[in-house]
Amino acid sequence: MAEHDLLQLDNISKFYGNIIALEGVTTSVNAGEVTCVLGDNGAGKSTFIKILAGVHQQSAGTIKLNGEEVMFKSPREALDAGVATVYQDLAMVPLMSVWRNFFLGAEPTKGIGPIKMIDQAKAMRIAVEEMAKMGIDIRDPEQPVGTLSGGERQSVAIARAGYFGARVLILDEPTSALGVKQSGVVLKRIVEARNQGLAVIFITHNPAHAYPVGDRFLILNRGKSMGNFAKEEITQQELTGLMAGGAELQELQSELEEAISGVKKS
Amino acid sequence: MSDTGTADAVVDATPSDAVASAPAADERLAYRSIFQRLFIRPEIGAVIGVVGVWTFFWAVSLNFGTTGQTQNWLDITATLGIMAVAVSMLMIGGEFDLSSGANTGAMGILFILLIKEVGELGGLGLSIWIAVPLSFVAAMGIGWANGVMVERTALPSFIVTLATFFILRGLKLGLSKLLTGQISVTFTDESHGYGFWQPVFAGEWQRNDHIWNSRDVVYIGFLVLGAAIITLAVCEMHFVRRDKLAASGLPIFGAGVAGVAAAIFLMHTTDGVSANILAAAVLGISILVGLYGFSTWRFEPQAAAGGLNLDGSIMPPLLGGLIGVGLASVASFAIDSDNAETLFFPFTVQGLRVVLMMILAGGGFTLLMVAGNKALKQNMTTKLVVSSLTAAALVGFAFVIRQSAEATKFRTELFSVLLFVALALFVWSVLGVRFAERRKIDEAADRTGMKAMVLGLALMITAVVLRHLFVVQAELDAGVNPAKFSVRMLWFFAFTAVMVWILARTRFGSWTFAVGGNAQAARQVGVPAARTKTQLFMIVSGAAWLVGMLLAFRLSSLQAGAGDGEEFEYIIAAVVGGTMLTGGYGTALGAAFGAAIMAMSLVGIQSARWNTDWRWVFLGVILLLAVIANRFIRDRAEGARR
Numbered sequence: 001m002a003e004h005d006l007l008q009l010d011n012i013s014k015f016y017g018n019i020i021a022l023e024g025v026t027t028s029v030n031a032g033e034v035t036c037v038l039g040d041n042g043a044g045k046s047t048f049i050k051i052l053a054g055v056h057q058q059s060a061g062t063i064k065l066n067g068e069e070v071m072f073k074s075p076r077e078a079l080d081a082g083v084a085t086v087y088q089d090l091a092m093v094p095l096m097s098v099w100r101n102f103f104l105g106a107e108p109t110k111g112i113g114p115i116k117m118i119d120q121a122k123a124m125r126i127a128v129e130e131m132a133k134m135g136i137d138i139r140d141p142e143q144p145v146g147t148l149s150g151g152e153r154q155s156v157a158i159a160r161a162g163y164f165g166a167r168v169l170i171l172d173e174p175t176s177a178l179g180v181k182q183s184g185v186v187l188k189r190i191v192e193a194r195n196q197g198l199a200v201i202f203i204t205h206n207p208a209h210a211y212p213v214g215d216r217f218l219i220l221n222r223g224k225s226m227g228n229f230a231k232e233e234i235t236q237q238e239l240t241g242l243m244a245g246g247a248e249l250q251e252l253q254s255e256l257e258e259a260i261s262g263v264k265k266s
Numbered sequence: 267m268s269d270t271g272t273a274d275a276v277v278d279a280t281p282s283d284a285v286a287s288a289p290a291a292d293e294r295l296a297y298r299s300i301f302q303r304l305f306i307r308p309e310i311g312a313v314i315g316v317v318g319v320w321t322f323f324w325a326v327s328l329n330f331g332t333t334g335q336t337q338n339w340l341d342i343t344a345t346l347g348i349m350a351v352a353v354s355m356l357m358i359g360g361e362f363d364l365s366s367g368a369n370t371g372a373m374g375i376l377f378i379l380l381i382k383e384v385g386e387l388g389g390l391g392l393s394i395w396i397a398v399p400l401s402f403v404a405a406m407g408i409g410w411a412n413g414v415m416v417e418r419t420a421l422p423s424f425i426v427t428l429a430t431f432f433i434l435r436g437l438k439l440g441l442s443k444l445l446t447g448q449i450s451v452t453f454t455d456e457s458h459g460y461g462f463w464q465p466v467f468a469g470e471w472q473r474n475d476h477i478w479n480s481r482d483v484v485y486i487g488f489l490v491l492g493a494a495i496i497t498l499a500v501c502e503m504h505f506v507r508r509d510k511l512a513a514s515g516l517p518i519f520g521a522g523v524a525g526v527a528a529a530i531f532l533m534h535t536t537d538g539v540s541a542n543i544l545a546a547a548v549l550g551i552s553i554l555v556g557l558y559g560f561s562t563w564r565f566e567p568q569a570a571a572g573g574l575n576l577d578g579s580i581m582p583p584l585l586g587g588l589i590g591v592g593l594a595s596v597a598s599f600a601i602d603s604d605n606a607e608t609l610f611f612p613f614t615v616q617g618l619r620v621v622l623m624m625i626l627a628g629g630g631f632t633l634l635m636v637a638g639n640k641a642l643k644q645n646m647t648t649k650l651v652v653s654s655l656t657a658a659a660l661v662g663f664a665f666v667i668r669q670s671a672e673a674t675k676f677r678t679e680l681f682s683v684l685l686f687v688a689l690a691l692f693v694w695s696v697l698g699v700r701f702a703e704r705r706k707i708d709e710a711a712d713r714t715g716m717k718a719m720v721l722g723l724a725l726m727i728t729a730v731v732l733r734h735l736f737v738v739q740a741e742l743d744a745g746v747n748p749a750k751f752s753v754r755m756l757w758f759f760a761f762t763a764v765m766v767w768i769l770a771r772t773r774f775g776s777w778t779f780a781v782g783g784n785a786q787a788a789r790q791v792g793v794p795a796a797r798t799k800t801q802l803f804m805i806v807s808g809a810a811w812l813v814g815m816l817l818a819f820r821l822s823s824l825q826a827g828a829g830d831g832e833e834f835e836y837i838i839a840a841v842v843g844g845t846m847l848t849g850g851y852g853t854a855l856g857a858a859f860g861a862a863i864m865a866m867s868l869v870g871i872q873s874a875r876w877n878t879d880w881r882w883v884f885l886g887v888i889l890l891l892a893v894i895a896n897r898f899i900r901d902r903a904e905g906a907r908r
Binding site for chain 1: 767771772773775776777779780783784786787788789790791792793850851
């Protein structure tokens with residue numbers, strides 16, 4: 001483990017025709033670590049995830065998993081290699097029950113030949129157990145996922161990824177649609193997943209969420225890497241500044257202040 | 267919630283009360299009573315529809331309940347149902363197949379052309395043994411082509427299968443004309459293999475050839491036993507089970523059972539009106555006594571039922587309801603007793619009177635139900651009082667209806683049904699006052715209850731099936747019409763059972779829901795979405811092949827237009843059965859019930875001697891009601907979204 005990181009990305013680029021979506025991105029993540037990928041809208045975060053998840057393939061650069069060069073041709077391949085992605089839209093079917101969602105695509109079966117059926121009792125039991133490990137007490141595994149709160153849904157997705165032997169867990173904006181308290185819950189899940197030995201890639205546009213849990217930070221802006229820092233090399237303030245392109249943010253801030261004072265006067 | 271007491275603390279599991287009540291299995295899991303659990307099943311709308319439509323036509327026509335008419339609508343249900351079940355699966359998977367209707371005819375015609383024309387061209391005659399699998403392969407090919415085209419082009423399946431529809435329609439006509447010079451194709455029993463395959467696809471059970479004189483004893487026995495078991499199962503799942511059973515209830519239970527048996531025997535052996543009324547009274551009292559005994563034996567008594575509390579929320583609907591039923595009774599006297607022919611045709615004076623009575627009665631009883639619901643929120647005593655008044659109104663209305671029954675050709679059975687509903691309502695609220703309703707999950711009791719319920723249903727279904735399959739000598743002597751049940755019913759049941767199992771229990775079933783509910787999500791977690799959808803198209807095409815075979819062997823001759831345009835009937839049946847048009851939700855069983863509703867409305871309208879043109883109005887109303895009801899059920903099933 002010491003010689004190479006679990007997942008190592010070198011100079012990853014992605015072009016859609018003449019559009020450069022991502023250029024020369026380098027970062028790494030190790031087991032039991034959290035690497036945060038920060039960027040504003042349109043920074044290339046989605047492309048970055050899709051390459052890792054096997055939805056798209058990089059146009060240039062190399063991905064090394066455990067020191068071996070890999071190229072994921074489909075989401076299934078990435079999953080089989082132990083790279084699980086929890087998407088922003090959660091990859092859940094809201095009208096289906098918790099346990100069916102938990103096992104979707106990899107249901108445990110019993111029986112042989114044409115009468116092979118899902119082992120429902122086992123699936124329900126495991127789903128409840130795994131959720132309990134994440135600290136979520138599922139009321140009824142038959143309840144539709146649509147009735148769960150946002151934080152609980154994230155937890156189902158994270159628990160699912162962990163259960164199916166993920167070594168690298170990619171979380172796409174897990175806190176963006178959540179309230180303050182729920183975000184806290186999800187951040188706790190991230191730390192728990194890390195403590196269980198998973199390598200976590202946490203994609204967010206919120207430095208306040210990223211800084212407390214991250215061990216390494218990759219900042220993207222307009223498809224380009226603005227830097228790849230270990231935690232000790234950077235403060236939260238600097239992180240925020242880099243993310244929005246420092247100067248721009250300051251400008252915005254002063255404009256805002258003007259506008260606010262203007263309102264107060266009138 | 268005016269009064270506070272220990273009973274209320276258990277009844278209302280509000281956060282403040284939760285501390286006082288005993289530690290529940292999981293306090294966040296709101297307990298759902300047996301009725302609430304039944305009412306969130308996606309099939310429930312269609313089941314209620316089947317019962318409602320059947321009762322409606324049974325009440326307004328003279329022969330809808332007879333075996334002949336039953337066989338009529340079951341026959342239509344079979345072919346429509348096979349397709350509706352398959353189409354509902356495809357719709358759950360988020361796609362449509364507009365070629366499914368034309369496909370049924372296409373498969374039948376292809377089959378006939380294979381055994382006839384191909385044979386003649388070669389001079390030999392293609393055996394049915396070869397034509398059956400060959401046409402099946404063709405069906406799989408069409409389904410596969412539909413699926414692959416939809417997946418590859420990413421066009422809406424509406425467009426792609428519309429194209430397939432036109433192609434099939436043209437091919438049917440073109441090939442028939444090209445090969446036979448006619449727009450219909452025919453085959454005969456001279457074809458090789460006919461002797462084996464004809465019974466497989468078109469075998470018939472002639473009812474009048476099967477005499478079984480003790481049929482009615484078995485029928486009534488099974489029916490009553492089944493109903494009793496279901497009733498006890500509902501009690502088991504509704505009330506709190508005692509820790510220690512109280513044997514003192516058993517003799518009372520036994521007395522009730524004996525009373526019920528005596529009453530049924532009395533009803534069966536006598537004909538006089540007074541004897542029947544006596545028997546009915548004995549039956550009613552015995553049911554109450556028996557259930558009371560059973561509950562004393564098994565269930566925890568109610569700690570405190572609470573005092574009568576008819577407050578401002580209950581009185582208006584209660585009084586309004588009673589007045590409504592009263593007005594309906596008056597209106598029923600206004601129905602011209604000499605003019606029975608056009609009774610249910612809506613646009614006659616006579617019809618309008620009946621409609622007026624029905625609206626008044628319907629409104630009145632709805633208000634009474636609202637009052638009952640509000641009373642339930644107060645306490646059980648109030649509920650008992652309101653229920654008793656409702657039951658009394660039902661009894662009164664039943665007698666009024668019977669008064670004008672002969673003249674208006676109202677079925678006299680309606681009288682019995684109304685009385686029975688009144689009895690059920692009354693008995694149920696008496697038990698509610700006396701015994702504690704369950705507020706917690708009790709899995710052991712639920713399992714027992716569920717098993718008993720399935721057993722009871724099986725008994726009742728067996729009873730009805732036996733009654734329709736066999737004839738007694740007395741019926742033959744009276745000149746009962748012959749009825750023949752086609753083997754297609756078995757195909758329909760088997761197909762539905764397999765599809766229900768696939769949807770509920772297999773990975774493919776799970777994936778079907780997933781690709782319809784959120785195809786992208788399904789793909790992301792590794793569900794082979796394209797393959798799943800293609801296989802769904804193949805299931806529809808396979809079902810079309812089966813229906814094609816059933817049609818070909820039944821008719822021996824098929825028009826080139828056979829099946830065209832029926833695809834919307836399949837979709838309607840599926841939607842009536844609770845399948846969501848946007849995919850991801852629905853059941854195969856519901857679609858089968860939806861098909862039954864449509865078949866019943868077709869046969870029922872003829873049976874009620876209405877002009878069959880009204881069928882479409884009827885279907886439109888049913889569809890609208892079904893969609894609204896299903897929407898309601900689904901929202902309940904999902905619970906409040908946060």
